Amino acid sequence: MASVLGVYAKVVRAQIRSQTQYRLSFAFEVFGSVIINGLDLATVFVLFSVAGSLGGFAGPEVFLIAALSAFAFSAADLVVGNADKLRDYVRTGLFDTLLLRPLSALWQLLAVNFAPRRAGRAIQGGIIYAIALVVADIGWDVPRIVLAVVAPIAGAVFFGSLFVAGATVAFWWVESGEVANAFTYGGNDFTLYPSTMFGDWFRTVFGSVLGFSFVAYLPTLALIGRSDPLGTPDWLRWCSPVTALIAAVVARAFWRLGVRHYRSTGS
Amino acid sequence: MIISADGLRKDFTVSRKAGRFRRERHVVSAVDGVDLRVEAGELLGYIGPNGAGKSTTLKMLTGVLTPSAGTVRVCGLEPVASRTTLARRIGVVFGQRSQLWWDLPLAESFELLRHIYRVPAGDHATRLARCTSLLGLDEFARTPVRQLSLGQRMRGELTAALLHGPEVLFLDEPTIGLDVLSKQAVRTFLAELDARGDTTVVLTTHDLADIEKLCKRLVVIDHGRVVHDGGLDELHARYGSRRTLVADLDAPWPEGLVVPGASVVSVENRRVTLELDGVAAGEVIAALAKAVPLVDLSVREPQIEDVIARLYRGER
Numbered sequence: 001m002a003s004v005l006g007v008y009a010k011v012v013r014a015q016i017r018s019q020t021q022y023r024l025s026f027a028f029e030v031f032g033s034v035i036i037n038g039l040d041l042a043t044v045f046v047l048f049s050v051a052g053s054l055g056g057f058a059g060p061e062v063f064l065i066a067a068l069s070a071f072a073f074s075a076a077d078l079v080v081g082n083a084d085k086l087r088d089y090v091r092t093g094l095f096d097t098l099l100l101r102p103l104s105a106l107w108q109l110l111a112v113n114f115a116p117r118r119a120g121r122a123i124q125g126g127i128i129y130a131i132a133l134v135v136a137d138i139g140w141d142v143p144r145i146v147l148a149v150v151a152p153i154a155g156a157v158f159f160g161s162l163f164v165a166g167a168t169v170a171f172w173w174v175e176s177g178e179v180a181n182a183f184t185y186g187g188n189d190f191t192l193y194p195s196t197m198f199g200d201w202f203r204t205v206f207g208s209v210l211g212f213s214f215v216a217y218l219p220t221l222a223l224i225g226r227s228d229p230l231g232t233p234d235w236l237r238w239c240s241p242v243t244a245l246i247a248a249v250v251a252r253a254f255w256r257l258g259v260r261h262y263r264s265t266g267s
Numbered sequence: 268m269i270i271s272a273d274g275l276r277k278d279f280t281v282s283r284k285a286g287r288f289r290r291e292r293h294v295v296s297a298v299d300g301v302d303l304r305v306e307a308g309e310l311l312g313y314i315g316p317n318g319a320g321k322s323t324t325l326k327m328l329t330g331v332l333t334p335s336a337g338t339v340r341v342c343g344l345e346p347v348a349s350r351t352t353l354a355r356r357i358g359v360v361f362g363q364r365s366q367l368w369w370d371l372p373l374a375e376s377f378e379l380l381r382h383i384y385r386v387p388a389g390d391h392a393t394r395l396a397r398c399t400s401l402l403g404l405d406e407f408a409r410t411p412v413r414q415l416s417l418g419q420r421m422r423g424e425l426t427a428a429l430l431h432g433p434e435v436l437f438l439d440e441p442t443i444g445l446d447v448l449s450k451q452a453v454r455t456f457l458a459e460l461d462a463r464g465d466t467t468v469v470l471t472t473h474d475l476a477d478i479e480k481l482c483k484r485l486v487v488i489d490h491g492r493v494v495h496d497g498g499l500d501e502l503h504a505r506y507g508s509r510r511t512l513v514a515d516l517d518a519p520w521p522e523g524l525v526v527p528g529a530s531v532v533s534v535e536n537r538r539v540t541l542e543l544d545g546v547a548a549g550e551v552i553a554a555l556a557k558a559v560p561l562v563d564l565s566v567r568e569p570q571i572e573d574v575i576a577r578l579y580r581g582e583r
Contacts, residue, residue: 010382018370097364099331101383102354260333260347263279264326 007103011111019116026117033117055197060136061224062194067132069191069216071125072155078122080160082113083167084180090170093265106164106255126152138223147238151219154244155191158215161244161251162187168251171258183210191215196229203230214243269435269467270305270328275337276491277323297323299491300337307434310461310468312482316579320491321471322361325437328469329359342434355384358428362440365420366427367412373423374408377430384431391430398426401456418449425456435467436460442474454480475571487578495578499571506577508569509542512551517560526554537562 020026047066054062086109089095098105098112133148166180190198190206195217198207207213213232221228222237277298285291298320305311315321326332327339330346330353339346344353360366367376381391399405402422407415415423421441428436438457442450458481460466472478478485478499485502487495495502512529516537524531528546531539543551548566555561 007382007385010379014368014371014375014379017375018368022370094364096326096331096361097366099350100329100354100359100366102351103383104351262332264323264332 004103008107008111011108012114015112015114016116029117030120033120055194056229057194057196060132061220061226064132064136064223065194065216065220066192067125067129068151068155068220069188071122071129072152072215073159073188073191074118074122074125075152075156076159076163078115078118079156080110080163081118082110082115083163085109085113086167087170087174090262091174091265095262096264099259099262105259133223136220136224139225143238144223147219147222150241151216151223154219154240155215157244158211158240158247159184159188161247165251165254168255168258171261187212187215191217211243211247214240268304269307270303270341270469272301272303272324272328272339273337275301275303275324275327275339276335277320277327277332278335296335296491298327298334298488301488301491301493303486303493305467305469307467308464309484310457310481311470312478312485313469313471313488314473314478314485314575315488315494319488321488322439323491324488325359325439325469325471329357329437330354355431356434358431358433358436360421360424360428360436360438360441362421362438362443365412365424367420367423369413370411372409372411373404373415376412376423376427380427380430386431390432394430394432395426398429401459402426402452418445418452421445421449421453422456425453429460429466433466435469438468438470438472440472441470442472442477450474450476457481475575478575479571487575489579489581502574502578503569506574508574509544510548510569511567512541512543512548512555512564513567514539514541514555514559514564515562517562521559524558526551526558528554 053059057065083106086095089098089109095105098108101108129152138144138148162184163180166184169180187206187210190212195203195207195213203213207217218228218232218237219240227234228237275298276296278294278296280292281295282290282292301320301324303324313321313324323332327334328341328346330350333347341353342356344356346353366380367373368379371379377391377395380386381388399408402425404422404426407419407423410419412420412423425441441457442453445453454477457468457470461468461481470477470481483498485495485497485499486493487502495505511532516539519537520534520539526541527550529541529543529551532542533540541551541555552564555564
């Protein structure tokens with residue numbers, strides 16, 4: 001296992017070296033990324049200071065939900081966000097080359113397209129999440145400490161599974177990008193806010209059926225020790241790792257089905 | 268037996284516009300029941316016209332595509348199910364797809380591949396040194412792949428496919444688009460690899476010189492089916508290819524002259540072309556020399572182009 005990770009790390013480093021070959025372009029990308037992330041950060045602060053409470057939750061609680069969601073999403077985006085490159089690989093037949101190497105095709109796809117410029121946003125997300133944990137009124141005990149660490153990882157796995165599942169559609173339907181984005185970026189927007197804010201059917205579909213409530217809303221309730229005003233059983237608030245695992249298993253099965261459907265291209 | 272395929276088939280569903288919104292779907296068999304047996308150490312030419320199903324077969328043998336029907340075994344493994352295990356034991360060069368890192372120097376690609384295939388450093392160094400000297404990689408090993416010429420890149424691809432010491436090497440049109448010198452370099456390299464006998468090679472190509480110089484055995488496919496499996500000589504025998512004799516005379520060709528063992532194909536001014544009926548050229552030349560004054564003459568071997576063209580046209 002360690003040696004496999006070592007190989008991936010080498011491929012990622014090679015990718016970073018490749019990107020930095022085009023120095024000016026790389027510098028511009030990093031610069032742009034920093035500016036955009038800064039704006040994101042400003043938006044959160046403005047929203048937070050203007051709206052004192054949202055959907056029945058106090059400012060610090062809303063802030064924690066948003067911070068947890070943003071951290072999980074940016075971490076998933078850093079590692080798995082480049083899965084949408086699959087479209088190009090399938091369209092051009094370049095996916096062949098990934099299948100010819102003795103490594104998982106999915107991890108190769110992710111490693112070969114690793115975008116170091118996304119790291120800044122993930123780091124920023126981590127810092128904001130830490131601040132939000134401090135600001136929120138949390139009665140710290142061992143389960144809550146574990147949850148505070150595990151929740152962003154589970155959220156990232158959940159979003160990562162969505163990225164992979166969304167990208168996999170390309171095996172059947174090459175121009176699939178926007179449909180997948182509706183669920184990844186749309187889902188991210190849903191998780192940024194307390195579920196109580198949304199209308200009934202929308203909340204049922206996104207929150208409960210697709211499981212987006214488990215990313216930030218329910219773990220936050222557990223952290224601050226509040227029961228869900230919408231009536232979710234208390235124990236479910238702790239279940240985000242389980243839903244993340246289920247999402248990962250489903251995404252993996254879907255991916256494997258997709259690979260078997262791969263048609264390649266002429267010659 | 269290192270490769271075996273039985274009743275191998277690959278169907279693709281193709282949809283075609285039939286009206287404004289309606290689409291017609293129909294199934295096309297790119298490979299339609301191919302049986303193939305390859306012994307370890309063979310060099311096999313897998314040829315056929317464009318769209319015959321060569322690449323599709325190769326992709327099923329390497330685990331890229333899942334067969335629609337039939338069974339395949341390569342190195343005793345089922346390619347799709349054991350894809351990553353098989354990948355360590357085979358090498359693949361697809362002429363149109365690069366295995367190399369586009370923006371990195373060739374040498375760095377080789378180093379990465381060493382880690383990806385987990386090749387012991389000693390073996391890697393030995394194989395790399397051999398390829399470097401045989402293919403002359405030294406001059407461009409430090410150049411980013413995107414700046415290499417096609418010929419240089421192809422030499423790099425060949426090396427990349429061999430660094431992990433594969434048992435089978437699959438080559439899909441490795442000489443396509445190369446200049447004469449690069450083609451020769453690749454060909455010489457493959458001949459040397461074949462001579463050592465420890466690597467099985469399956470080669471698809473449209474280059475007839477590749478076929479003549481390298482392939483002792485040819486499998487020809489057309490419309491997804493095998494139409495010939497055997498040596499080049501058998502192919503000539505099957506189509507009755509004959510050697511031709513072209514003679515320049517010092518006098519006009521006497522109308523109605525019969526040369527035993529040969530038939531006249533054409534007469535142009537004082538040049539006559541004859542086809543030999545399997546007799547020794549010497550006898551025919553002797554007979555010819557008695558009958559007419561000869562200035563010059565040449566014997567031409569049957570052309571592989573003609574045979575392959577007849578095969579592709581579906582003549583039996």
